[in-house]
Amino acid sequence: MYKKLVKADTSIRMVALKNFIHPLYTSLVYATPANFTKTVLYHDPEVFVRVEVARALAKVQEELKKKDLSLLFFDAYRPYSTTVKMWQVVPDERYAANPRKGSGHNRGAAVDVTLADLSNGKAVPMPTAFDDFSEKAHHNYMKLGKKVLENRKLLRTIMEKHGFRALETEWWHYSFPNAASKYHLMDLSFQQLEELTRCN
Numbered sequence: 001m002y003k004k005l006v007k008a009d010t011s012i013r014m015v016a017l018k019n020f021i022h023p024l025y026t027s028l029v030y031a032t033p034a035n036f037t038k039t040v041l042y043h044d045p046e047v048f049v050r051v052e053v054a055r056a057l058a059k060v061q062e063e064l065k066k067k068d069l070s071l072l073f074f075d076a077y078r079p080y081s082t083t084v085k086m087w088q089v090v091p092d093e094r095y096a097a098n099p100r101k102g103s104g105h106n107r108g109a110a111v112d113v114t115l116a117d118l119s120n121g122k123a124v125p126m127p128t129a130f131d132d133f134s135e136k137a138h139h140n141y142m143k144l145g146k147k148v149l150e151n152r153k154l155l156r157t158i159m160e161k162h163g164f165r166a167l168e169t170e171w172w173h174y175s176f177p178n179a180a181s182k183y184h185l186m187d188l189s190f191q192q193l194e195e196l197t198r199c200n
Contacts, residue, residue, distance in 0.1 A: 036089065
């Protein structure tokens, strides 16, 4: 299905973000047991997104570079089957996508990110660790140090400037609006996507 849809409209193609962002810093915890499910959720990951998302992220990265900062990615595209596994552990739409609707991640239109030092990829202080399902991870939680508040605000300001929408309950989650109407759900492995995107 993917090849047929992209042939009809190349603007929806998936791309490897490493071809758009340099350096590309990642901490892909779902490929390890060190995540909220305590299991490996996918293997051999690469950061894939839709091409318009990649172009927007490249603009974010260039703006951050002027501040000696970088994006650091926890997750981007993830197969639909991964969303099903997550829902089994956390069936709460504030923190996990309901498989009945699917996720922006399954459509290549959402990313989980933080800010990092451009020189070494080390994450800057943020309100919580990634995937902290508490009120402290909410954007309206204010009982935090000045620098943490500034970092959270900077990430949101730059991401929203370039077309992303924040999720109020997760400071790290950003998505392109109207993804469900623009992009189809995918359950392709990273290896399958790598093969497909070579032909883009």
